[in-house]
Amino acid sequence: FKQFRDNEPDIYQPIAQSVVANVKEILELPLVKRVNGVFASMDLVSMLDEFALGNKDWNDQQIVDMCKRNAFSLITNDADFKDADIQILTCNSRLLGYVK
Numbered sequence: 001f002k003q004f005r006d007n008e009p010d011i012y013q014p015i016a017q018s019v020v021a022n023v024k025e026i027l028e029l030p031l032v033k034r035v036n037g038v039f040a041s042m043d044l045v046s047m048l049d050e051f052a053l054g055n056k057d058w059n060d061q062q063i064v065d066m067c068k069r070n071a072f073s074l075i076t077n078d079a080d081f082k083d084a085d086i087q088i089l090t091c092n093s094r095l096l097g098y099v100k
Helices: 002-007 009-027 037-041 044-053 058-070 079-083
Strands: none
Touching: 002 009, 009 044, 044 058, 058 079
16 A cells, blocks of 8 residues: 555545545435544544545544653654654664654
8 A cells, every 4th residue: 555655646646535435425424423432533634635645545544643641652663753742762773764
């Protein structure tokens, strides 16, 4: 997925934007309700916008949100989290320079 997103942005972006537009349309339907308390309070629109731009993976955004809500630290070697405003435990040398 990352290779597709990073190496083929001209193909990725229209697909991601179409997916996001459809999800936003679904979220606005009157019969659609988010029932999980945590999921219901997430800023899905901002997360979707970041995903559509190709800036952040959808799942990564949910992981960061969960860590922030619960004051968790994240153990990862995934450099995608370099800009996340959470405590990260890693041995990834590319990530170490960004860890707070």
